[in-house]
Amino acid sequence: MNKVYNTEIICVGTELLLGHVTNTNSRDISEMLSKIGINVKYHTVVGDNPEKLKDCVEIAKKRADIIITTGGLGPTCDDLTKQVLTSAFGLKLVENKAEMETIYEYIKGGKKVTPNNYIQAMLPEGCTVFHNEWGTAPGCAFEAEGKIVLMFPGPPKECVPMFKKLGLPYLKKLSEEQIVSHSLRLFGIGESAVDYMFRDEMNKMVNPTMAPYAKECDCLLQITAKAKSEEEAEKMIAPVMEEAKARLGDWVYGVDIECIEERVIELLKEKNLSFAAAESCTGGDVAGRFTDIPGASAVFKGGVVSYTNEVKAGVLGIDPTLIEEKGAVSYEVAKEMAERVRVLCGADIGVSVTGLAGPDGDGVHEVGTVFVGMAADKTYVKELHLGTYRTRSFIRRMAGNHVFDMMRRYLTGLNVI
């Protein structure tokens, strides 16, 4: 039986509590640890205050086996993490010759070194030193009272590479288990519906486990397994993944990807097809999201942001009478926009979006009414009602997701609508 190492990450820094800085160290360290099967159970952030930090360390000693700190290793009078952690475990700080020499080297090299810089060479007695190639303050690790303590500097540019190169191998020796996770990305079904669908199995599952998470305009189902090796964990995941995929069917748009447009790029490249977009209410968002992905230029021709009826008529060449009769937010105009942008930009597929993103209505449709179109061998138009209570940004993003989903469905031979 593998020992379970519960881990707490304590980030020290008043700037985090003021909201000036985002705590990316906790995320990055957690992500690296989860991959080697070490469970992070708590993140704590505390200011540059030795008493409060001491209290946090006492709490961590009770609930964690591994304590990882970031921040407070520098030369300023605020930097007290080493002092607090060392004394919390009844240890002393002693001068480290090698680190002291590094500081002497700086002086020889002509760099100005203020006396407080030498504090950085004071390290817990008997510790493993983590030399800092990315800055000046060294990190360290020690074991005491059955706990494992690791300390890293606060700046992410030092902390993250240092943890990866020195912290991770130090901890890897402890772990006999590997953890592997895969995510099914879903569009057209909500997190709660997925939860409802799989609740009985999820309650019974121990290893692998399965959990749905909501994302901005879609959701995912994550399957995670622990095993002696990655291969074994993959083998445990495979049948669960297959069954979940089969049950979720068309809703699955990809595995381990970030967004639906990533899948659409992949499919367009595979089939050597291109697309172009005519956008009204999304105002360039569909093109913008797509072209934010490197490699988009291989499959994206361009588009027209036809925000006004003049541009719909003048640039796309839609008959003004049609726009007047049917309205800019209509099935007919969405159809024309998709067909015309396809021809105009010389693309294989043309897509279109026209609708009301709000907050103001047009006196005819309710906010959230959007028509999305796709023209290829034939033209498809879908009418959406994305919710009057939704934000403008949500409606725009969701409308874009529907466009990408229509393309995904078309390119994989599913029913487009």
Added chain:
Amino acid sequence: MNKVYNTEIICVGTELLLGHVTNTNSRDISEMLSKIGINVKYHTVVGDNPEKLKDCVEIAKKRADIIITTGGLGPTCDDLTKQVLTSAFGLKLVENKAEMETIYEYIKGGKKVTPNNYIQAMLPEGCTVFHNEWGTAPGCAFEAEGKIVLMFPGPPKECVPMFKKLGLPYLKKLSEEQIVSHSLRLFGIGESAVDYMFRDEMNKMVNPTMAPYAKECDCLLQITAKAKSEEEAEKMIAPVMEEAKARLGDWVYGVDIECIEERVIELLKEKNLSFAAAESCTGGDVAGRFTDIPGASAVFKGGVVSYTNEVKAGVLGIDPTLIEEKGAVSYEVAKEMAERVRVLCGADIGVSVTGLAGPDGDGVHEVGTVFVGMAADKTYVKELHLGTYRTRSFIRRMAGNHVFDMMRRYLTGLNVI
């Protein structure tokens, strides 16, 4: 003497401990609280585990006056925050009629009805309900055992606007002192240059205070005053603000606004002018960012995403020989793009962006080379070198900011370049 409210933010979610998600809620809530003079002393992250959450709440009760939770309010079996917090304070959950009806309405909007959705309408007895306009799960606040507890949903798109609109006013009432902050938004100067410029004054200031902060592609200088009343605080800020504005000059693009495009919309509306955009490397981002702001339709005509040379020639009507001779990434093509999109869309101002956002180069220019153009009574083109080491997203966003800044300068009678 004003009571000091020490605050702890507890974010609930296993996805945070796995490093799948960055904890932006803690940062955003902390930032908002620091502006109204409430001190955040701890951030804690714990998984979707009721026992562990209970222990964290017990710790928070000992060291904080205000406990704010995010996450775990949704409909899935993992969502147990309300249950744990309510029972930790000896309260019960009761059905809230209004929220139950809202959930019916929401689900009518197209989502599948699953029984677990109704759990969201169970709220602590006697609580203040924070209705969720941005999603389904309501938040709430209650006071018990001398503590103030507030709960918000986990998705940042719900949590942040909800905290801003409902949580902040709720907490503001507690404070006898009024804190007022104003921010000068700056483009064209970096945070460290601003820091250097005002360092001497900042070190001497007590109330008001002044501090520069870096944002994604620009920065801001924040001036904050504490006083008995808002009026008094405003009076204290005014002269400091005026002096800072005078010293920063053209770099100031606005006060208390979120982004430069917000200022451009305002100026276009004031002058009753419209614009259109021709975009290559920003791929629709300039139009997308602009139209994300409500009211954009009054001043934005539309645009062309001329991602390929075919579209530059075929839709914008640029001479293919010019593109071939000068290259798509050139002064000349940027100029033509701005001029042609202006005429094509019938706008007063035409803007253009053509460049290399990377990661791949074109063998001629280094990544980060971008030409931005603006055509009005005359045409202006600016050549930018945004840094070979920068990300694609940064280059696209920064190029967009330069376009908006050219328009801002033109519309306020400053030198455009």
